[in-house]
Amino acid sequence: MAKLDFLPTEDxxxxMPKAFHRVPGLSLERVRSELDRLMLEPAVAKGLDVLVQSRLAECSCRVVENGVAQEVPILPELYHLVNLxxxxxxxxxxxxxxxxAVVSHTExxxxxxxxxxxxxVAKGMPAVRAVINGRLTxxxxxxxxxxxxxxxxxxxxxxxxxxRRVAWIVKNHMRFHYFVQNGEANEKKWIRKEARSGEFRDSQIMRIAWEQLSKVCAAxxxxxxxxxxxxxxxxxxxxxMADLSLEMPIHTKDLNYDERVIKLAGKKVGEGLQYLLGQVQNGVIPNEPDALYDALDHKLRRPVEK
Structure with missing residues (x-):
């Protein structure tokens, strides 16, 4: 259906449910592979619609761990969205x-x-669904x-x-929309927060994440x-945000320092680079060789507080 872009007959x-008793015999690996194939098909929406509305997504497959077979629910979390x-x-x-519709608008x-x-996926859940001033929220x-x-x-x-990446996209999609609609929001503060969050290993990885988030939000x-x-x-x-992320170091390896910083720091290279990383992330100094050297030189020259 998702591959050939057609819908099954009502019959x-x-x-379909008459064959659902076979699903528990399928391995998790097989089910995950089929889900991946479905998610990449041209008519992915039709395939997902049949998967969920037929209640096939509420079935379980199996995985064997330490010689013991365990049931694994497939995607029961989706059905509550139907008619929500x-x-x-x-x-x-x-x-x-x-x-x-959102899935259909993504590559x-x-x-x-x-x-x-x-x-x-959490819309309509008791913990978040409410009616405020006559509006569904x-x-x-x-x-x-x-x-x-x-x-x-x-x-x-x-x-x-x-x-972690998919969860990050889900967690941040509403904040992204807020920033788009509110020009006075401080995007650099958000970038700094993400840079210090430990979510990303380097600036390039964070750049890719922003691009992915923007594509999902556009959809x-x-x-x-x-x-x-x-x-x-x-x-x-x-x-x-993608451009700003390249200006925001995530790790000390993202700092544009030269050998002068290494010589100046001596045996305290690690400590010195962490200090410079924090200064750049907080917007105190630019990520440039001269600025990094001057900042570390100034710090090392300061008298130690007793």
Missing amino acids: LLEA PQEKDFHEFDGWYHTL PDLTLRWGALLHD DRGHDTLGAEMTETLLTRLGYPKSFV DVLGCGKPYASTDGTLAFGEC
Whole structure:
């Protein structure tokens, strides 16, 4: 269906549950492989729709650990989105069809499509769904959704780095939208926060993460179904954050120091570089050789406080 872009007949859909008793015999590895194939297909939305609405996603497969077989739920977290009402001022579709629309607007990449599929996974949950001033709200669905994302992708056996990246996208998609819509928001402060979070190993990895987040958020805008929706501001802000991330060192290896700093620091190289990293991340000094040398020289010349 997802590959050839067609929908099954009603008879086929009605007959599917009769074969669900076979699903528990499938290995987790096989199921994960099939999910990956589905997520990269051209008509991914149709495949996901059948997977969820047939209730196949609520079945379990199996994994053997230490000689003991265990049941692993596939994707039961998704079904509650079906027919989930959303605030009409912002969304034309229910929670599930909005999700499918967002997935459809992403390119065939596993990180992007899982991020799109799970970006609103926590909407409608009792901990976040509320009615405020007559409007439906899901405040905090980004944070809870990130927790749910980490749980379900870990359960499905995805690598930790992949799980963390998708969860990061889910956690930050609403903040990203806020920054796009509020020009006075301090994007450099956000960059510094992420740089110090320990989430990224270097600036280049953080740059890629911003690009991925902006693509999912652009798909989110289009997936709301509103006419004349524009992603220009979303993509432009993503480019801005990607560029800023290259100016923001994550690790001491990202500092543009030269041999003068090494000679000056002597046996305290590690301590000195950590100091310079903090100074650059906090915007006190630029990440330039002369500025780094002068800052360390000034620090080492200061009298030690007793």
